[in-house]
């Protein structure tokens with residue numbers, strides 16, 4: 001062990017070993033891994049080692065695909081056997097909805113380029129797994145690249161391959177303390193103190209404690225999990241070929257062959273947490289006592305699906321623990337305010353995801369960003385609200401018990417809710433608000449009459465007409481929307497303007513004006529689709545997506561300079577927006593200021609009723625509109641005043657589902673859909689906001705190269721607006737788009753335009769297919785529907801309403 005390394009990876013499980021391997025592979029060889037006990041001594045040694053194709057987040061699904069491809073390369077490179085059994089595998093559906101869900105997921109796989117997947121009939125499933133009872137099955141999805149590995153062999157293979165490239169592995173050495181220094185970290189271990197530029201928390205079951213060593217509370221918790229291995233089963237012993245992996249979407253179970261018997265794992269409905277504060281330091285290579293009573297119902301189901309299990313003896317019970325984040329995806333990346341501290345934890349399926357996590361983290365450390373959009377596993381997708389233990393318990397428990405359960409796109413899950421509520425929440429509930437959730441905050445999705453219940457579905461739901469009515473009210477009169485769920489950052493200080501000008505690619509607005517502001521990374525990819533407000537007298541606001549608060553703050557923090565004061569004021573400033581032709585009239589009744597003269601994209605301080613509000617004239621609906629910001633204490637009064645003033649003008653409260661329809665009719669993109677951190681301004685149309693004639697800004701060089709046709713992102717795909725001949729269901733995202741049988745792109749967002757009466761989608765498609773009128777097709781909930789390119793902004797293309 002040396003006294004200094006560029007990187008110290010803490011934890012010798014599959015994740016730490018993969019991080020070490022990727023760092024060495026990408027050229028950082030002055031790196032070491034420190035393991036408290038021996039390699040694999042956490043969750044890794046007793047995992048079932050299975051890998052499956054499905055993940056609800058397509059970006060994570062592609063990183064899983066990367067891991068599967070990588071495993072054999074690592075085996076070859078290391079010379080260490082990983083015991084790979086590439087048996088193929090299937091997900092089975094026994095209800096119409098799950099079957100439909102599998103069919104639409106199959107299409108999503110096509111969109112992300114995973115082509116070794118196809119749908120199978122129950123008869124085919126029965127042939128592929130001769131011990132499967134196909135009664136009641138409607139179909140399945142088959143993936144060639146599913147199987148399992150020997151877990152210990154795999155961890156050693158990553159470590160040996162890393163060592164061959166110059167990395168070091170130090171076992172039997174616990175990290176005791178982490179101290180931040182001027183240029184990195186002092187890592188205090190049982191065998192002495194090491195200095196490192198970077199440390200990686202890959203401590204698995206101990207990630208919580210290794211977070212606390214740096215003063216952070218990670219939203220992670222271990223849960224106990226069972227699988228069992230049977231004695232040999234004669235019917236299986238007699239087979240010529242190995243059984244495939246099977247995930248039963250009805251039964252919360254996964255299974256595979258193990259030697260001449262079967263391995264069955266269970267995600268039970270009643271999850272059990274284990275050591276919420278992390279495993280004890282002296283926890284060895286040991287198992288928890290099995291608890292068959294707890295999984296009785298799930299076992300009954302799997303016995304029905306595999307009758308040979310009914311008489312099989314259990315050879316081994318494995319009851320162990322592994323870690324989960326609230327949404328089940330890993331926590332990866334740098335931590336704000338702790339330069340050189342990196343997370344690679346909460347990896348719930350390390351043998352499936354470990355490769356992608358190692359790759360992404362190594363890219364991030366070495367190049368400053370990842371190749372693909374990894375927001376779905378970025379540690380900065382959570383804020384401090386997620387540090388709460390009850391929140392962690394509820395959300396991780398919910399994820400665990402729904403691991404193989406399908407979630408409908410319009411389904412609201414209860415864990416960790418309600419947590420944050422805008423002050424007018426109760427009044428809006430009384431008015432019929434139904435709630436969604438964004439970053440712990442309850443946000444209205446639509447308003448419904450008493451007694452209404454929305455049916456979970458993949459298609460248009462029974463809330464369709466309610467949303468249509470909200471859209472109509474907005475286009476014809478005025479819609480009132482709670483905009484507490486926007487993020488707001490306040491910027492002041494002598495250097496504020498210069499700093500902001502460097503951060504944003506747009507021209508900064510003058511006093512009393514607002515402007516749409518693309519923010520770029522140094523490589524010219526998108527980092528934000530923000531709005532900048534210049535309130536005058538040196539006060540600026542940056543507004544964006546609420547759920548990106550910590551993510552944006554980390555970026556701002558990484559670039560902050562002396563003389564810049566930046567505060568996240570989203571918890572203290574809330575508001576409402578008005579949009580629609582009557583919105584000016586409503587506001588005019590409440591203010592004696594010159595609100596009527598406020599130009600499009602103007603902003604200023606106005607009296608609104610009794611409230612001193614900050615008002616901006618802009619809207620995401622494409623209508624004349626205003627965003628009215630007030631303090632949290634004034635939220636209820638603002639709502640009351642606006643509703644009273646608009647009562648005879650047709651005012652109606654609306655939710656974010658209506659906003660989604662209204663913005664699609666304007667072809668307005670949003671973050672995570674059209675705008676992501678692996679896309680460029682040229683691909684997304686964001687380039688129209690770039691001020692090419694201003695001075696230096698982050699990403700200028702790369703964006704200019706793209707504009708001039710010689711950038712790396714001169715890719716052939718751009719965003720276009722589509723109209724789909726839909727029937728009872730609309731596109732929602734990631735559906736493949738076809739032209740004459742060839743895949744030419746995928747949907748980024750879709751829905752019904754209630755005013756234009758069109759099923760609409762924004763899609764990233766080949767540039768040569770974007771001419772209006774081009775005939776295409778799109779798979780919507782698994783069924784191919786005719787579609788065509790239409791001109792952007794089917795509602796009011798000239799933007800007259802907004803500027804009225």
Ligand SMILES: Cc1cc2nc3c(=O)[nH]c(=O)nc-3n(C[C@H](O)[C@H](O)[C@H](O)COP(=O)(O)OP(=O)(O)OC[C@H]3O[C@@H](n4cnc5c(N)ncnc54)[C@H](O)[C@@H]3O)c2cc1C
Nearest residue numbers: 011013015036042043044047048049050175204349350351
């Ligand atoms: C019963 C069961 C079945 C599973 N089945 C599968 C499956 O089929 N497929 C799949 O992909 N996953 C499966 N998993 C999950 C899988 O085990 C985990 O995702 C994976 O092991 C996590 O790896 P890790 O490296 O993050 O953590 P761990 O394996 O827990 O490794 C963390 C390491 O860090 C070390 N460490 C901690 N603190 C310190 C410190 N302060 N100093 C030095 N070293 C430290 C620990 O000793 C440990 O070795 C299963 C898990 C269980 C329990």
